Amino acid sequence: MRFFKNIITLLSVFSMIFLTGTTMAQAKAKAKPLKIGSILAVTGPASFLGDPELKTLKMYIAEINAKGGINGHKIEFVHYDTKGKAKEAKNFVNRLIKKDKVDIIIGGTTSGNSLAVIDLVQRAKVPFISLAGSIKIVEPVKKWVFKTPHTDKMAAEKIFTDMKKRGIKKVALITGNGGFDKSGRAQCLAMAPKYGIKIVADEQYDNADTDMTTQLTKIRATDAQAILNFGFGKAPAIVAKNIKQLGIKLPVYESHGVASKKFIELAGAAANGIRLPAAALIVADQLPANDPQKKVLLAYKKKFEAKYGPVSTFGGHAYDALFITVDAVKRAGSIDRAKIRDEIEKTHGFVGTGGIFNMSPTDHLGLNLSAFKMIEIQNGNWKLLY
Amino acid sequence: MKRLSGFVLFALACIATPFIFPDNYYVTVVGLTIFVNIILAVSLNLLMGYAGQISLGHAAFFGLGAYSSAILTIKYGVNPWAAMAAGALFVLVLSYVLARPILRLKGHYLAMATLGLGIIVHIFFVQADQLTGGPDGISGLPTLSLFGVPIDSDMKWYWVLCSYMLLSVLFSLNIADSRAGRALSAIHGSDIAAETMGINTSKVKSHIFVFSALMASVAGSLFAHQQNFVSPESFSFFFSIELVTMVVLGGLGSTFGAVIGAFLLSILPEVLIVFEDFEVLIFGAILIVIMIFLPEGLFVALRNKATMLLSRRLGES
Numbered sequence: 001m002r003f004f005k006n007i008i009t010l011l012s013v014f015s016m017i018f019l020t021g022t023t024m025a026q027a028k029a030k031a032k033p034l035k036i037g038s039i040l041a042v043t044g045p046a047s048f049l050g051d052p053e054l055k056t057l058k059m060y061i062a063e064i065n066a067k068g069g070i071n072g073h074k075i076e077f078v079h080y081d082t083k084g085k086a087k088e089a090k091n092f093v094n095r096l097i098k099k100d101k102v103d104i105i106i107g108g109t110t111s112g113n114s115l116a117v118i119d120l121v122q123r124a125k126v127p128f129i130s131l132a133g134s135i136k137i138v139e140p141v142k143k144w145v146f147k148t149p150h151t152d153k154m155a156a157e158k159i160f161t162d163m164k165k166r167g168i169k170k171v172a173l174i175t176g177n178g179g180f181d182k183s184g185r186a187q188c189l190a191m192a193p194k195y196g197i198k199i200v201a202d203e204q205y206d207n208a209d210t211d212m213t214t215q216l217t218k219i220r221a222t223d224a225q226a227i228l229n230f231g232f233g234k235a236p237a238i239v240a241k242n243i244k245q246l247g248i249k250l251p252v253y254e255s256h257g258v259a260s261k262k263f264i265e266l267a268g269a270a271a272n273g274i275r276l277p278a279a280a281l282i283v284a285d286q287l288p289a290n291d292p293q294k295k296v297l298l299a300y301k302k303k304f305e306a307k308y309g310p311v312s313t314f315g316g317h318a319y320d321a322l323f324i325t326v327d328a329v330k331r332a333g334s335i336d337r338a339k340i341r342d343e344i345e346k347t348h349g350f351v352g353t354g355g356i357f358n359m360s361p362t363d364h365l366g367l368n369l370s371a372f373k374m375i376e377i378q379n380g381n382w383k384l385l386y
Numbered sequence: 387m388k389r390l391s392g393f394v395l396f397a398l399a400c401i402a403t404p405f406i407f408p409d410n411y412y413v414t415v416v417g418l419t420i421f422v423n424i425i426l427a428v429s430l431n432l433l434m435g436y437a438g439q440i441s442l443g444h445a446a447f448f449g450l451g452a453y454s455s456a457i458l459t460i461k462y463g464v465n466p467w468a469a470m471a472a473g474a475l476f477v478l479v480l481s482y483v484l485a486r487p488i489l490r491l492k493g494h495y496l497a498m499a500t501l502g503l504g505i506i507v508h509i510f511f512v513q514a515d516q517l518t519g520g521p522d523g524i525s526g527l528p529t530l531s532l533f534g535v536p537i538d539s540d541m542k543w544y545w546v547l548c549s550y551m552l553l554s555v556l557f558s559l560n561i562a563d564s565r566a567g568r569a570l571s572a573i574h575g576s577d578i579a580a581e582t583m584g585i586n587t588s589k590v591k592s593h594i595f596v597f598s599a600l601m602a603s604v605a606g607s608l609f610a611h612q613q614n615f616v617s618p619e620s621f622s623f624f625f626s627i628e629l630v631t632m633v634v635l636g637g638l639g640s641t642f643g644a645v646i647g648a649f650l651l652s653i654l655p656e657v658l659i660v661f662e663d664f665e666v667l668i669f670g671a672i673l674i675v676i677m678i679f680l681p682e683g684l685f686v687a688l689r690n691k692a693t694m695l696l697s698r699r700l701g702e703s
Binding site for chain 1: 411414415419512513520521522523526540613614615617619620656
């Protein structure tokens with residue numbers, strides 16, 4: 001009897017495997033749809049970036065398909081969750097290219113994920129629009145790789161410009177050990193001398209740490225005039241809280257990696273007074289009426305908030321990537337990978353949530369420093385400074 | 387010959403698969419991952435299954451091989467094969483030096499020590515950014531070529547990894563049936579008993595530890611060239627645990643058990659992905675069901691059942 005039980009269990013396991021195989025075979029394409037593949041970190045430590053990205057893509061793709069697609073091509077959307085792991089990103093991009101045979105890939109929520117798959121998309125000649133921050137993704141320029149978010153270099157420059165205005169000359173740097181943090185730290189160290197700023201402390205923490213008082217105590221002992229925390233996820237919120245707890249009164253700067261309501265929620269009152277560079281999206285209603293981005297931003301914000309709740313700039317990056325693709329396909333008049341790539345590169349004057357994109361063969365991002373706004377957190381809300 | 391009939395059958399199946407399913411994603415892409423995992427599971431099984439010494443840091447040796455190849459070929463322009471050999475040599479020395487103090491420990495303490503080793507190596511990969519590229523890893527490894535033929539397609543990699551995998555399986559099967567293998571299973575049973583039988587236990591243990599680390603290191607180098615990319619995450623503590631799971635799932639102490647375990651754990655996530663959000667749940671449920679009903683491991687349990695049935699049949703007639 002026992003033996004039969006075991007056999008039945010086994011049979012059910014195997015039949016499950018075969019069943020999935022057949023359902024997959026049935027899900028074959030019908031007419032000639034545009035296949036958009038995406039790999040996003042919807043769960044895991046970067047989930048607050050990946051989650052709004054996926055929601056944005058799904059929402060707008062459904063809308064485009066309801067209107068009859070792009071030039072008659074319906075969009076077929078294939079998505080895999082990388083959980084923020086480079087290894088999974090690599091496997092899934094392989095799968096998107098070799099099994100799903102997609103025409104373009106949007107995603108790679110984190111810099112680590114994006115950098116891991118560049119080599120694959122380059123070899124397979126599939127256009128790839130990254131949603132991650134690191135400047136290494138597009139510099140040096142790679143033929144098939146584009147990105148929509150501002151770079152860490154731009155963030156560092158924007159922060160230092162603001163510091164210079166306030167007369168801050170000595171800065172304590174504190175960063176995490178993730179890809180975004182490390183790349184940001186390198187950019188800060190490289191850019192600081194150009195703005196006449198001296199980095200007097202260079203502390204690091206593990207992104208999984210739950211207390212950063214040790215590093216901050218060391219910073220307190222220096223003659224720094226401001227603290228710059230380049231990081232994302234929950235760690236910067238802990239840094240902000242620890243700074244309050246230690247009674248450090250210095251001005252605090254964060255990177256664009258915390259431009260999400262989640263950060264204010266986590267840091268609570270400790271977030272007040274913190275300055276950061278971010279895309280205009282989170283302060284859309286504070287923009288002057290003649291701002292060219294205002295209309296796009298408010299439309300996106302309204303649509304997203306009606307369905308899911310507060311917007312973050314990260315979902316905006318996905319919006320930009322999707323509509324740069326849509327425009328490119330419209331102009332190309334075909335869904336040929338090479339033609340789509342050429343048209344993406346010719347993107348000019350595209351008004352997105354991140355800024356106004358002007359791409360070229362030497363610039364696969366197409367944003368300049370004006371795309372960043374300086375923001376201060378006041379009373380638990382974003383306040384546009386300039 | 388009868389002893390190796392299982393191996394011959396397995397080898398024929400591996401060779402025939404790409405001809406039966408040419409250009410199939412599950413064969414040429416997932417197959418490569420499966421092969422690498424089989425090599426690692428088989429090498430871990432030498433240590434865990436045969437000698438009964440638990441290791442929670444096997445991914446470290448795999449990673450050291452991969453990083454040696456990546457760093458030496460990219461930063462110093464060393465020939466890929468020489469880099470692979472250098473990585474293996476480094477791992478050989480390291481594992482030999484570590485083997486004696488580590489393997490003197492038993493049970494939980496051995497688990498802790500190997501776990502520590504795995505974590506230290508992982509931290510090194512993340513933090514030594516000058517050398518290892520930090521969490522972003524290193525990409526752009528040169529193409530490996532064999533006898534002047536560049537290994538640049540999935541199919542070519544299939545044959546390379548397939549041959550190395552078959553070699554490891556053959557090696558592992560042969561060890562089991564040798565004097566060394568019997569010494570190992572004696573140690574597995576009882577250290578003291580083995581010593582009274584005249585087995586130099588610390589020597590045998592450290593030899594198998596070094597062998598197993600070497601196999602993992604070479605697999606790491608091949609993996610790095612095949613992926614064209616290394617990052618610390620592929621060699622984290624969790625991957626070590628995954629390897630242990632493969633060995634235990636298939637059946638501790640059996641080479642083909644390790645093969646089946648590695649195969650299942652690599653193919654299941656790929657197949658279950660259609661369930662999207664429930665993928666992890668179903669995956670976990672399958673593992674639990676197998677371990678509850680077949681605690682000796684999938685392969686070992688089925689083999690035992692089959693021989694039992696067979697002998698009963700023969701006995702009746």
